[in-house]
Amino acid sequence: MSDAEKQSRMNDTLREVIQTLIDGQEGFQTLGEHLKDDMLRRYFLAESLKRARFRADLENELHRAGFHDVKESGTIAGT
Template sequence: MSSPSKDLKETESALRSVIQSLIDGQEGFKKIGEQIKDEALKEYFLAESLTRAQFRGVLESILHQEGVHDIKESGTAVGTVRRAWNDFKSALGAGDSSLLSTAEEGEDEAVEAYARATETYLPLPVRQVLTTQAAHIDKSHEFIKAARDTKK
């Protein structure tokens, strides 16, 4: 069995990776929510941005409880590029379908971030939190994919 400090480092690394993905999602959903024309989807994306912020807060609280106090995360470089590309497409008049495709790509990344995190050692309560959040992310991914398919 590994030492507690190694386990804590693995848990911290896994959570930081997910937090970065949540930051990307939070910012991406907000931007798309502001740009998408369909009012129901606009409401969904803005609400989902808040959900990602809540998920992030829960994970940061877990890190704080474990004694990790320096949690100054930013999103990933891939997320930043995706948002810039989305802004560029919007400036050129991209429609809701294009925005939904961008959102789906972001959700692919979020699903992968959670999958990678749960492949590492995690204390049971942390694993349960991630599993619950991952289930929500999966449902969101399915919703966005279905919305994109109907906009084609």
């Protein structure tokens, strides 16, 4: 496998993970915003933020690898 093929596979895989993280981030945020229990609300919103940070880390890695325009919108299953 060539270096270009490896980079393309890495790009595809990271974009899939990013899409899944977006779905999780949005799902946890939505749940947190609708919960009445303050402790549960904080937990779900914190989990949403964890996914947002991990997503940002992965997007930065893609940028460093030379891939640009990495903003994703989640998966079809998550919408």
